[in-house]
Amino acid sequence: MSREPSASALLAERAALAVILAVFLAPIAWLISTAYKPARDIFNIPPTLSFTPTLTNFVNVFRYFDLARLIESSLIISLGATALSLLIGAPAGYALARARSKWAIGLAYFFLAVRTVPPVATLLPFYLMMRDIGLLGTWGAVILIDATLNTAFVVWMMFSYFRTLPRELEEAALVDGCSLPGGFLRVALPLVKPGLVASALLCVMFAWNDFLYSSFLTRAESKPISVALLTAYGTKDISWGTLGALAHFSTLPIVAIALLLNRYFVQGLTRGTH
Amino acid sequence: MAIVESRPDKASGRTLSPAALVPARVRLPFHRRRQAFLVLLGAPALIYVLLVAIWPLARGVAYSFYDYNLLRPARTAFVGFGNYSALWANEAARASIETTAIFTVAAVAVEFGLGLGLALLLWRDSAFQRACLALLLIPVTVTPIAVGLIFRALLAPDYGLIGYYLASFGLSGPRGLLGDPNTALPTLIAVDAWQWTPFMALILLAGLKSLPSEALEAAEVDGANALQRLRLVILPMLRPAVFLALVLRTMDAFRIFDIVFSTTNGGPADATNVLMIYAVKQGLEFFNIGFASAVANLMIVCIAIFSVAFILLVRRADKEANAS
Known part of the structure; x- marks a missing residue:
């Protein structure tokens, strides 16, 4: 980019960005606003932007959905899958980054390849496996399958973070009498905290937003909020307004977290390439 | 094994530990132990x-x-x-392959074009640009099922904020953009582009920010105009980021499911019946496990071929770059 852009060029650039921003955010704004619209304003013909705000839709959400249960399911599934993935993925990423064997890079690519598998290819046999061992319809089944893609992601992501740490750090600690596990846990791990936060954020997002696995592996009493979102549309009494209100609990929390932790979110997207 | 007792040594008056009495304690060399530790972690x-x-x-x-x-x-x-x-x-299966191919290529192309433009606009390092980037990434975080539902509502021809006016100005059929076999797939491509163009822009932007400023300044001093700089200087140097962005999005677009499922579910008249939808319907709706597995495996083979082709392409590009 040129060093000193003219004021008009700068203005044009910003105006263009503002317009683009408006286009990308308008659908979200609509989703939020529709939650506060009474049904007759949503179905106005012709459609209008003005409405009398109401909280009826939120009342309906509580009437039609066991919201606490849905959020509980989503939280258990996404936190469970994230904890499992980090617990086994981060040490593996470290091992691959520190191994001197030529197998290590091959294994790292193996984990990367696992992430490119279309979900349906694992879902069908996994569905039958879960049926056979009686886990179909449980949170456990969804956690297990969510954690495969997430583990592969965490391994690759943490591999890329640990690789940037000089080996000398742990080697110095070892000379000072630190044990091998100590070198990993107390020396290397604290230095890649941003990587851990970014991994966790994207794992939570992936599991929270997942629809395909959850919709086929859970039952009515164990389904997460992402699955309820679609049934919200299918039910007759329920309008777009209820969907908008429900999205306040399903979609907006993730949006808010990603905005708050934007730095980590960007790191996760660019380095882990989820 | 001999039991070694620890007893006071009368001559020196010190207590000898058992370890001191066993001359060579069996202990793996350090690099072996480290190897074992790493295997244990992995x-x-x-x-x-x-x-x-x-x-x-x-x-x-x-x-x-x-x-x-x-x-x-x-x-x-x-x-x-x-x-x-x-x-x-199977006619439907072949059509599904074609639909998936069209969707993938078109969506990635659109997202690349728009994403590159967006990345160039975001390139300048200012608070305004940084704030824009943060806000532009919001669509990436929205539940894909919700994305489908949002656009289904907006595009509904009878009451949708966009769909109503499109229909009343004759820009869409009476069934709306998503209800017409001719426009459903292009509409889904646009919806996918809404969600993923910012991601494409982010990857390209990361590439742009890592470019050496000397080369860019040199091009400017040489009097190259903006378009020449982009074509002759920026894009060739940006190649790794371009490859990465294209590959990531191609893999994901090829596996699209949620947005299609919550808008058209493969219809109308199978116009948006991408392979994921087809395989899931065959497997988990008709329980045709054998056939659905074949569809899923076909998808894996496609992805594998694509990955290998991509790796070869990158290798060749690297060689060319090194040769020149």
Whole structure:
């Protein structure tokens, strides 16, 4: 980019960005606003932007959905899958980054390849496996399958973070009498905290937003909020307004977290390439 | 094994530990111990992925050679490549492959074009640009099922904020953009672009920010105009980021499911029946496990071919770059 852009060029650039921003955010704004619209304003013909705000839709959400249960399911599934993935993925990423064997890079690519598998290819046999061992319809089944893609992601992501740490750090600690596990846990791990936060954020997002696995592996009493979102549309009494209100609990929390932790979110997207 | 007792040594008056009395304690050399430690750290993830991802995949390969339907399990029979030849002979399956290919190529192309423009606009390092980037990434975080539902509502021809006006100005048929077989797929491409263009822009922007400023300044001093700079200087240097962005989005677009499921569910008239939708319907709606597995495996083969082609392409590009 040129060093000193003219004021008009700068203005044009910003105006263009503002317009683009408006286009990308308008659908979200609509989703939020529709939650506060009474049904007759949503179905106005012709459609209008003005409405009398109401909280009826939120009342309906509580009437039609066991919201606490849905959020509980989503939280258990996404936190469970994230904890499992980090617990086994981060040490593996470290091992691959520190191994001197030529197998290590091959294994790292193996984990990367696992992430490119279309979900349906694992879902069908996994569905039958879960049926056979009686886990179909449980949170456990969804956690297990969510954690495969997430583990592969965490391994690759943490591999890329640990690789940037000089080996000398742990080697110095070892000379000072630190044990091998100590070198990993107390020396290397604290230095890649941003990587851990970014991994966790994207794992939570992936599991929270997942629809395909959850919709086929859970039952009515164990389904997460992402699955309820679609049934919200299918039910007759329920309008777009209820969907908008429900999205306040399903979609907006993730949006808010990603905005708050934007730095980590960007790191996760660019380095882990989820 | 000899029991070594620890007893006071009368001559020196010190207590000798058992270890001191065993001359050479068996201890692995350090590099072996470290190797064992690293294997121990890596093993759980590897075993996990082998059990929960690779084992099901292997079973999927096995299923694809059987005529296996959950609704009539008694009639299960080995059919060899029967499911694959049925797939090839099946009109709907072939159409699904074509739809998926069109969707993938078009969505990635649109997202790349828009994403590159957006990345160039975001390139300047200012608070305004940084804030824009943060806000532009919001669509990436929205539940894909919700994305589908949002656009389904907005595009509804009878009451949708966009759809109503499109229909009343004759820009869409009476069934709306998503209800017309001719416009449904392009509309889904646009919806996918809404969600993923910012991601494309982010990857390209990361590439732009890592470019050496000397080369860019040199081009400017040489009097190259903006378009020449982009074509002759920026894009060639940006190649790694471009490759990465294209590959990531291609893999994801090829596997699209949620947005299609919550808008058209493959319709109207199979116009948006991408392979994921097709395989899920065959497998989990009609319980045609054998055939659905064949579709899923076909997808894996496509992705594998694409990955290898991509790696070869990158290698060649690297060689060219090194040669020049």
